Amino acid sequence: MALLRDAGSDTQSIFSSEELEGLILKDKKAFLKTKCAECAGSCGLAKKYKETMAVIVKSMMDTFWCRDCGRVLCDSHRYQHTCERLDALKERNAKITKEALLEQLREDEARKEAQEAAAKAEERRAAEKLEEEKSRRKNQRKLLAHKAKQVESFIQQRSRDTDGLRPAVHNKLLDLYPRVKRLSLALYNQFEHPDSTEVGGPDWEEVKEIYAEARELTNMIVMTENGPLDMRNPWDPPDPEAQEAPMEGA
Ligand SMILES: [Zn+2]
Ligand SMILES: [Zn+2]
Structure with missing residues (x-):
């Protein structure tokens, strides 16, 4: 000036x-x-x-x-013309614009990071759920293999102990034994090295049938630490008969 x-x-x-x-x-x-x-x-x-x-x-x-x-x-x-005030104003606007841009970039970055974190958490949850399901199926297969093995041992013992058995009954038990032995092994293999997500399947159904037949033939049951061997499993749908039973008593 x-x-x-x-x-x-x-x-x-x-x-x-x-x-x-x-x-x-x-x-x-x-x-x-x-x-x-x-x-x-x-x-x-x-x-x-x-x-x-x-x-x-x-x-x-x-x-x-x-x-x-x-x-x-x-x-x-x-x-x-040279105008200090206007220049200052322009400079300030440019600075504000730049700061706003940087702020926008920071927000975008933060949003992106949050989205990525959420996606990763979701992925982790899904993986955990998968592991849980795998582990649950493994425990179920373990129980089935264990029960099948008990049925197998039962039929093996009954077929050896021929005292008091009619030959026809004995022959039937001898027929059952290789079948239950094969099924019991198959169920164990499914526990160790599952090749599908199926638990039990037809093999388990057949073991139940064989055990029912063996009980009828021998008039005996498998006793476990927890009482008579229960071929029903904790995850089986409720048994309609078992549900009706208390109603009959009432
Ligand atoms: Zn002039
Ligand atoms: Zn001016």
Whole structure:
């Protein structure tokens, strides 16, 4: 500012609103000589406002004066001049834009990370569930193999102990034995190396039938630590007969 004033002339070109109003009203002649603060050339004020009342000129200040930086300017520089305030404003806007952009990028990144974390958690849950199901099936197959083995041992013992058995019954037991032995092994193999998600299947159904037949033939049952061998499994659907039983008693 000081440079401009010194370089141009001794006339002032940068004013506060009050300063400029005061000059227009008190010394209109001096005001009309004001040089452009940008190019130090004539602002053409005399030509335009020589005949205009000071009060009117004062009301038109915005046409030759920038209220942002206080410069009085010629027509060419009124809207194209060095303007600290405008520059600062532009710089601030650019900075805000940049910050907003960075913020946006950070948010996008955070959202992406959250989505990835959620997807990974979902994947983990699914894997865990799969493992749980696998483990559950393994335990079920273990129980089936164990029961089948007990039926096999029972039939093996009954077929060896021929005392008191009619030959026809004995022969039938001898028929049952290789069948139950094969099924028991198959069920054990399914426990050790399952080749499907099936648990038991037809093999287990056949073991149940064989055990029912062996009980009938021998009039004996397999006793376990927990009482008579129960061919029903904890995961089997409820037995309709067992459900009706208490109702009969009631
Ligand atoms: Zn100019
Ligand atoms: Zn300005």
